[in-house]
Amino acid sequence: MERRDFMALSAATLASGLTAATAADTVSTPAPRAVQGELLVAKPLPFDPKSLDGISKKMIVSHHDNNYAGAVKRSRAIEEKIVALSSSANPFEFGALKREQMVALNSMILHEYYFDALGAAGTMNSKLKSMLESSFRTVGEWENEFKKIALSLSGGSGWVFLVYNERLKRLENVWSWDHMHSLWDSKIILALDMYEHSYQMDFGSNAKGYLDAFFKNINWNVVNTRIGAIA
Ligand SMILES: [Fe+2]
Structure with a gap:
């Protein structure tokens, strides 16, 4: 090969390599991680807050606007901190934020399950009744157990869930503390x-009074829809 041809080929190869490297750099540079906050927005109460029987508008609105909406705001603020945290930060900094994120996100989600099934509508359908009977023998025994678990939490803090568990293939009552406990593989x-x-403004320490009011205000149409989604 003539020296002139060799130089031309080398220049072309170098130019080609530079072009490829530039393209690779462009492809491999991801956009900065962003807060995906479009779903971290508080939903409105799904019923008229004046319509509940035995639960005041003042208490339910305070519960929604302060406790629930506060959890939504915390979820977003924590996500912003996680996104902003440098990859060189200490593991415990990530760990602390991830724990707080778990508490805030679960509080948001659980409050939505709670509010969505209030508003006093409908009655328990035959599928739910049948599944309660196969899981607890009678509807009354389910309700008694559910309320006893709730009363065990009065004076403390926590949730009680009726869930369908995929592993057990049945309904189960679940005790939950700090928005964090769950029987995994369950649907609320x-x-x-x-x-x-959730009750002291109206009921003081009378947790049983609150329980009775809760049961009077269940929107069974929503609960029936949830049980209907279980195969
Ligand atoms: Fe709450």
Whole structure:
């Protein structure tokens, strides 16, 4: 090969390599991680807050606007901190934020299950009744157990859930504390908030009074829809 031809080929190869490297750099540079906050927005109460029987508008609105909406705001603020955290940060910094994120996100989600099934509508359908009977023998025994678990939390803080568990293939009542406990592989059918903010304004320490009011205000149409989604 003539020297002139060799130089031309080398220049072309170098130019080609530079072009490829530039293209690779462009492809491999991801956009900065962003807060995906479009779903971290508080939903409105799905019923008229004046319509509940035995639960005041003042208490339910305070519960929604302060406790629930506060959890939504915390979820977003924590996500912003996680996104902003440098990859060189200490593991415990990630760990602390991930724990707080778990509490805030679960509080948001559980409150939505709670509010969505209030508003006093409909009655328990035959599928739910049948599944309660096969899981607890009678509907009354389910309700008795559910309420006893709730009363065990009064003076403390936590949730009680009726869930359908895929592993057990049946309904189960679940005790939950700090928005964090769950029986994994479960779908929530009914969620009861037993944190003090959910009843003390109206009921003081009378947790049983709150329980009775909760049961009077269940929107069974929503609960039936949830059980209907279970195969
Ligand atoms: Fe709450």
